[in-house]
Amino acid sequence: MSDPILSVHHLSIDYGYEEDATHAVTDVSFTLGRGEFLGLAGESGCGKSTLAYGVANILRNPANIVSGEILYHGGNAAPINILALSGAALRAFRWNELAIVFQSAMNALNPVLSLRAQIRDIFTTHRPQMSRKEIDQRAVELLQMVGIASDRLRSFPHELSGGMRQRAGIALALALNPDIIIMDEPTTALDVVAQREILSEMIRLRQNLQFSVIFITHDLSLLLELADNVAIMYAGRIVEYGDRRNVYAHARHPYSYGLLHSFPPLRGPAKKVYGIAGSPPDLRALPQGCAFHPRCPMAFADCQSALPILKAADPAIPAQHAACHLYDAARRAEPPTEEDIAAAYSVNAKRRGMRV
Numbered sequence: 001m002s003d004p005i006l007s008v009h010h011l012s013i014d015y016g017y018e019e020d021a022t023h024a025v026t027d028v029s030f031t032l033g034r035g036e037f038l039g040l041a042g043e044s045g046c047g048k049s050t051l052a053y054g055v056a057n058i059l060r061n062p063a064n065i066v067s068g069e070i071l072y073h074g075g076n077a078a079p080i081n082i083l084a085l086s087g088a089a090l091r092a093f094r095w096n097e098l099a100i101v102f103q104s105a106m107n108a109l110n111p112v113l114s115l116r117a118q119i120r121d122i123f124t125t126h127r128p129q130m131s132r133k134e135i136d137q138r139a140v141e142l143l144q145m146v147g148i149a150s151d152r153l154r155s156f157p158h159e160l161s162g163g164m165r166q167r168a169g170i171a172l173a174l175a176l177n178p179d180i181i182i183m184d185e186p187t188t189a190l191d192v193v194a195q196r197e198i199l200s201e202m203i204r205l206r207q208n209l210q211f212s213v214i215f216i217t218h219d220l221s222l223l224l225e226l227a228d229n230v231a232i233m234y235a236g237r238i239v240e241y242g243d244r245r246n247v248y249a250h251a252r253h254p255y256s257y258g259l260l261h262s263f264p265p266l267r268g269p270a271k272k273v274y275g276i277a278g279s280p281p282d283l284r285a286l287p288q289g290c291a292f293h294p295r296c297p298m299a300f301a302d303c304q305s306a307l308p309i310l311k312a313a314d315p316a317i318p319a320q321h322a323a324c325h326l327y328d329a330a331r332r333a334e335p336p337t338e339e340d341i342a343a344a345y346s347v348n349a350k351r352r353g354m355r356v
């Protein structure tokens with residue numbers, strides 16, 4: 001991996017307190033490299049957005065960070081603990097070093113201000129030394145960067161299409177050249193053509209500007225195309241992490257395998273589609289042991305009592321980690337082959353009446 005720009009250590013985030021707490025994120029650690037594109041995937045409610053908003057330190061009550069540390073490694077100075085920032089330091093950090101593109105641009109943009117006014121707002125707050133003329137020149141540049149004609153600076157959000165609004169959100173995020181951009185399902189509400197255009201734009205911008213991206217989606221197929229590394233989340237934890245090519249070709253965790261076999265490939269040979277039985281667990285009352293065990297076709301006795309730890313599943317690919325007892329030599333003599341996992345999913349799917 002390139003130099004780290006961000007490192008997250010043992011982050012846990014709850015909604016609510018004590019026995020009423022919903023454990024949205026539990027003991028999550030990862031490192032984001034400089035210029036890296038990290039994809040966070042998993043079903044709705046698995047903690048992806050809470051994790052990302054925790055990283056940006058924008059969570060509000062009743063969300064509370066129970067434990068952990070988030071270090072930003074910018075420049076030559078000592079790392080900054082993002083969770084220790086507050087007030088003006090936190091506000092400055094958010095736009096200058098880390099920016100967010102939210103899921104629904106209509107809600108993220110101010111409906112009563114033109115694009116020009118919203119861009120001016122950022123610069124007058126964060127770059128008070130810039131003249132009005134310089135700000136307006138930069139506003140034109142930013143819109144051009146994301147493929148919007150400069151005459152749209154006068155437009156209000158409701159005058160733009162969904163794709164344009166999302167592009168405008170990206171332009172605002174890029175305004176101060178941050179090192180990290182968090183994108184929370186930025187294309188979910190768009191049609192596939194607009195989605196493709198925006199993602200192509202993001203790839204081009206990242207190549208030119210060299211920022212790092214944390215990209216959140218429930219659409220794993222998107223990440224297999226875009227990301228350098230992929231983290232799969234389930235019930236608030238990262239259950240598999242690795243290079244997207246390795247995760248695609250050799251998913252180790254049965255949940256990742258199930259996700260990858262829940263949609264047909266657009267290219268290449270056909271593959272069997274199984275789906276994953278059941279629903280994600282209630283985060284207020286997680287199952288004992290591995291939270292995936294009630295849905296896992298490979299579950300065995302240990303899975304109901306012991307929590308699996310995220311670690312290398314295959315010595316040949318040490319950077320790919322999975323949290324699964326199947327790869328713990330003390331619990332299972334031989335790790336499963338992909339055929340074993342496929343066979344278990346196939347039996348499970350047939351039991352549910354699916355044709356596979």
Ligand code: SF4
Binds near residue numbers: 254290292298308326
């Ligand atoms: Fe399945 Fe057990 Fe692995 Fe969890 S630990 S994914 S239940 S085999």
